[in-house]
Amino acid sequence: MNVRVGVFVCNCGTNIGGVVNVADVVEYASQLDGVAFAEEGKWICSVDYLSKIKESIAEHKLNRVVVACCTPRTHEPTFKSTIKEAGLNPYLLEFVSIREQSSWVHKSNPKLATEKAKDLVKMGVAKAILLEPGEDIRISVGKNCLIIGGGLAGMTAALAVADQGFKVDLIEKNSKLGGILNKLDTLAPFDIDAGEIVNDKIGKITKHDNIKVHTNTELEDVKGHIGNYKVKLGNNGNTEELEASTIIAATGMNEIEPQGLIGYGKFPNIITQLQLDEKLRSKSLGKVKNVAIINCVNSRNEERGCCNIGCLVAIKNAVTIKELNKDAKVHIFYRDINIEGEDVNYFKEAVRKYDIKLIRYPDDGKIEVFGNGKNGALTLKTYDILIGKEFKINPDLVVLTTGFQGDSTVEKLRGLLKVSANPDGFFQEAHIKLRPLDFANDGIYLCGCARNPKSIRETIEESLGAAMRAGIPMKKGYVEAEGIVADINKELCNSCGLCAKTCEFGAIEFVDKTQPPNVIKALCKGCGTCAAECPNDAIDIVHYTNEQILAQVDAALEERPETKIIAFCCHWCALGAVDIAGVSRFEYPTNIQIIRVMCSGRVDAKFIERALELNAAGVLVAGCEFPTCHYINGNDKCKDRIERLKKKLSKKNIDTSKIWDVWLSAADGPKFVATVKNMVEELKLGR
Amino acid sequence: MSKSVLIIGGGIAGIEAALNLADYDFQVYLVDNFPTIGGLMARLDKTFPTNDCSICIEAPKMYEVQKNPNIHLLTNCEIRRVNGTEDVFKVRIVKKPRFVDEEKCKGCGKCTEACPVSVPDEIDNKIGGLRKLAYIPFPQAVPNYYLIHPDCRYGKMKDEGACIGDCIIDCIQCRECPIALCVKACKDEGGDAVMLWQREELLDLEVNSIIVASGIESFEPPRGLYGYDVYDNVITNLQYERLMNAGGPTQGEIVRPSDGAHARRIAWVQCVGREKREGKPEPIPYCSKVCCMIATKQTIVTLEHGADAKAYVLHNHLQTYGKGFYEFYRRAKELGVRYLKGKPSDVFENPKTKNLTIRFEDLDKGEVEDLEIDLLVLSTGLIPGNSNKRLSKILKIELNEHGFIKEKDPVNAPFETNVKGIYVCGGATGPIDISESVSQAIGASMKAAIEVSR
Incomplete structure (x- = not known):
């Protein structure tokens, strides 16, 4: 079929026409190879003119359209739908910006502005001649969600996904659901029993027809993409295969044992915050009279950042100790108190009511604890920066608020799910601000402490959010992508696999060097980085x-x-x-x-x-x-x-x-x- | 039939909730008081801890809102009345006049060009930005329609040169305007979109649920606090954000209001709004969470702009709670930012140079020190949006003691207010960063979707 390009040049009132000689541009365009029709309009985005474009497409049998007007960033959808209504494939449109790129910025030189507008139109026509029809790409998505991790995040997400009417496979590597909550006593700042929350969730999950729980189970293998994951689960040597449409990673976190720091490991009465929680939960703490809680151990240093929740946990456990023995002395040694918003009230009230002593120690973290020889008694020495002198106590229990790391399975999952994680094993979200619950790969989502340490409240919020993110494609039944995607020429491809490594969206499936990789079009975002990187020029980008x-x-x-x-x-x-x-x-x-x-x-x-x-x-x-x-x-x-x-x-x-x-x-x-x-x-x- | 939701507030939380629920096949009515969506985020230059350009990442979402056929965008609108039960809320909305016909406005800007009157731009305050009385709030505004200040009617701006000739007829009766320059400019373009006689319109909707995402505001320091509004070179962190912005009034140059000279020594004072004075309670009795990282971001951007600049942050408890925040703080320190523990007891101005001296006790050293600087930035906290009280009355939802919208039970009923079917997310719940706002908006959408479908 002959290429017949129609060129429509806008005056934009006088915004373009007041500088650029639009008639001249139209005349020039009509002489270009491939152009069958060219015309100017006062406002080519007006409803009247849009119908005129449609008529012209029919009348002059146009099969490519160039619009020369404002900016594609705002007006491309309008013209795309117009040519679609006229029966043309919307990918046969080329947008030329002669207002933002010429009349508005070359105002004092109308002659050169007109020349430039002509050049821009010529470039647009040159591309338009080579345009090919494209199509939006769709993959169907079923209604099964795999959730990895049965802690609070995984359980909350599972219930929210199941409540939408979708099936959930919830896998947990331990024998019981609950995650880190199974070790905690109460939850700050709500004074709720951790065990109660776990039991409540387990109760709801057990009753829910849409949720199948797999305990003692780990993910062995994942193949495929959104809408079509083939998953292999391992359970004490047995394997089970299942299919999933979407995946939520809710793998939680673990406390890092501060080996060798501040006497940990040397003295039995120096324990971590999580060990304290376990003792409080099992009511096995015993009688303590003088407790020192040290915050920011093994965090806020060169290796890792703030643990986010330590200050809140420290105050919560201090309160519990005081409730067990109101005569006990509790000192919290801190650097900066990271308690914000409403939680400040909880903190202030606790400090006041229970007479908890706060000592601010210097940022270089100088706190020494040593045994003083008397059956397990300890001496703690530091510098109190608020008083401005050395501070010394003899605690019978020292509690270290330490940093956290992602779950040990993250290393393996990272490879299986083709996602990233930071050195502490916390997963990397697609964008820290605007896509906190997505991975870059469509179809896989994350929530809770798998991202970084989170409070109970944040965990619940994110888990509901992740259930929404996973729910959207399952509710729609499909995912759709614009047709601007990579296309691999299998004859030119030497199967080096560089494209698959380059792609940040997991859109290129590379099996091995014996066969060319395959583009999963619905995942491809059309950035074209793979095409530019391909050493054999075997990849092109549609449009x-x-x-x-x-x-x-x-x-x-x-x-x-x-x-x-x-x-x-x-x-x-x-x-x-x-x-x-x-x-x-x-x-x-x-x-x-x-x-x-x-x-x-x-x-x-x-x-x-x-x-x-x-x-x-x-x-x-x-x-x-x-x-x-x-x-x-x-x-x-x-x-x-x-x-x-x-x-x-x-x-x-x-x-x-x-x-x-x-x-x-x-x-x-x-x-x-x-x-x-x-x-x-x-x-x-x-x- | 698809279900519907009313989202109050078109900041990043409202936008995110709208996009998610629209994708979930809800009919979404997104209402914003302002003529554009975008909220507080659209006024920021960068976002911590990555220093992403704020509008660069927000604007594509704003365009998506405009393109989405399931989202009905109602800007420049206010909620007037809500009646209803948990299944259906009857909502009356007032569409305030823009004095521009949205169907006819092409966004060409000829009215702005024609308007001879410039006024200080609300978002730039004392750092000197101006806007016309016919304007769009910012170039990436969605929707991209212009609006005309109400004072332009009745020939009131005649003395400013905005009209040719006199008029005594009530604009609302007249329905045409032969004298206003903006009307003429639009007509000359063949547009006829400026309508000084436009009146407010009432819209009635029925929705199945409501999400309140009415946002948060920056605290305006009282006159005299650390010399604010008294000394020229004391500004707030939000004003500093505009100074840094390439699209702001100084095109990204960090210059002093007093003389336009480049500021070389800049100090940030944290926790502004948490001072107890004369036996009065603190204006902000809670930690606003984000100001430490905002200051850190501002110092990093400043030092990256001008390597010879010196930056000081006077702080109390440094909030580094989020992912990558502490690392961000360390980056600032590596760039040479000096973090000093302490709060100024006094700020003096040198009347000749307009330089400032801060007197404070350095808690690490235990000594009182004086620090001379060119520019002082007050890191002000976040306070409840001024629409919270009104919304609480109209929607019959409770506020907490600080004036934020109260969540019934964050553990067992997250995002729920005391009224069934009404949810809350983002800055309306309290101080919050962009990332958490987005997570909450998605979570609240889930809550609304599940409850409505029950």
Whole structure:
């Protein structure tokens, strides 16, 4: 079929038309190869004009559409649905931004602004000619959830998933559900018995038809992806296989024994906070008269951060000791009290009512405990920074509030689930702020102390949240992804597996070096990092193919390449900064021609090389500032790639001073403008 | 038929709850008092402990809200009345006039260009940002419609040059405006979207459940506290956030309000709002959790901007409770930030240089010290949103002693208020960071979804 491109150029009232000679651009567009129809409109996003676009598609038998107007960041969905209504595949649209990238930023030079608008339209048409129909991708998702870990988080999530009508397999490596709560006495700040909560949850779980509990069970193997996990469970040497649609990791945490610290291990009456909880729970503490609780042992140091819950636990157990023996002396040695919000009341009230002594010791952690020879009696010595002198007591029990680490199974699970964890064995969420309960891989979620130490309240909140995250695809029955995905050419592929390692979303299944990997399209986010990294050029990205991007480069540099800078901008922050420069009407030189990619990770070295071969004045790669990347770390990989390219070119004696990069936030309009101005100046351009 | 939910508040918690419930096939009515969603997060420059750009990560979610067919976005709206039982709540909403027809506004900004009147931008306060009377709150605003200040009607801004000619007719009667420049500018663009005669509208809805995500506010220090509002170079942490922002009034330059010079020595005072004065109780009787990390973030960004800058943080209990927080604090220390235990007893200004001297007791050394600086940042705490009281009356939900919305029982009935079918999440529950707000919003959505489907 012949390619017939329709070009619609917007005046945006006078926003574009007041600077750019729109009629001229339309005339120019109509002469371009492949263009069957070109027209201007006052507001091409208006309802009237959108129907006109639909009529024109029918009348002129258009099969590709280029709109030249504002920014794809706000208006792409509108035009996509319009051409879809006209019967065209929505992937056959190319969006050209002549307002943000020309009329608004080259106001004082209408002639050059018009030239640039023409170039942008030409680049758009060049790409449009090569566009292919795409389709949204769907995988069906069933209604079974596997929950790993039967502590409070796992149990709470299990009940919430089951209450939605989905089936749950809840696996627990120990013989009893309850996790760390099975060792705790009471729960702060609510003064609830830990055992009671566990029994209550176990009761509800046992009665629930939708939950199957597997105790003494560990995960042996996981294959597949969201909607279709094949899971192998191990139970004392027996294996069981089952299927799951989604997975929640609620593997909890363990206390780190502070071997060799502050006399731990040397004296029997130096114990950890968790050991104290166990003694209180089993009522086996015995009579103590003088208790020293030391906070921040083995945490808030170079190895690990704050344990989050230690201050609250310390005060809770201090209260219990006082309730057992109101004459006992209890000192809490602390660095900073990390008790916030409402819990401050609980803390203050406890300190006041039970006369608990608080001693602030220095951040360098100087506390010495030694035996004083009298049947197990200890001496504790430190410096009280509030009084400003040495402080000494003779406690009969020393309790160390120590740090935590993720469960010992995390090391294995990390590999099985293809997710990351930090050195302390806590799982890494997809984004610490905005996707706290997701992993980067769709279909797997996390909650509670598997992320980092959590209070009871936070654990419950997160567990409900994880049940929602897992519940959404099961409720819908499918997951859907945009059709901008990786496509592997199996003939060019030599099965090296680099793409699978590069992908942060687990979207590439690599079995071994005997067969090409497979893209799980519904998981692919379309960043294109794998395509840019592939040593054999065997991967392409639908809608951002090598051929399409190179066609844009070629079109941009067809005339007067020595005056032009080709800029590859990511759709998110870099284009955001370009748009802000536009909205703020910051002027910058017209030399820059922007090519949009979804992520800077997509920018292949050969795109840059092609621009240089065609004698471009310069190349700018613009991505999200670090550490923000909408595809986790595509910007990092791009930056490394640019460095490698520069080294390679230097060896060939090719001048690399034309290759620039800039890493922007979406508010960085001024920085983008400054970069363009610098480039123009340093590369001695000017038209 | 799909179930419906009303979400009150379009900050990050409301946005997250809306997106999750919309994906769960709920009809979502997302109501915000302000003309745009985004909440407090949209006003921040960076987020701790990763220094992600705040609007860069929030704006894509805001666009998703706008695109989602299950979400009905009601900005510039207020809840007026709620009646109902646990199954169906009848809600009356007032849509305040924007004086711009949302169906006709193309977001082109010609009205702003035409408007001759600039006023201080609410979000920039004393650091000098201005906005026009015809404006959008910020470039990434969702929805991207402009609005006109109510004072622009009745020819009131004529003396400011906003109108040509006189008018004595009531705008509401007139229904056209031949004199306002913004109206003319829009018409010249072929738009005709500015309607100074717009009136408030009433909307009635029926929903199955309600999530209160009305957010939290930053405490405004009283005049004189550490020299605030008396000395030029004393600002709050929220104002500092705008100073750091490349899109802010100084384009990210850290300059002093007094003379526009770059600030080289900057100190942060923590726990502002927790002072007991003249026998009065503390204005904020709880720890606001996030201010220590906000200060840490601000010092890191400052030192990364200008390597010769010096940063001091005067603190009491340093809150490093969350994942990666302590590591973040260590990074600041490695960059050279000096953390000093102690609270200023006094702040003096040098009337000539406008530099400030802080007098404080360094608890580590046990000595009183004087520290001379160029700029003082008050790390103010977080206080209940000013709509909490009104919402508590309208929804018949209880507040806690501090004025936050009370959760009935965080262990056995998380996110529930005392009214069945009404849930709470995010800053409305108390001081909270973005990550926890998001987790709570998702959790509260789950609660609402399960209860409604029962």
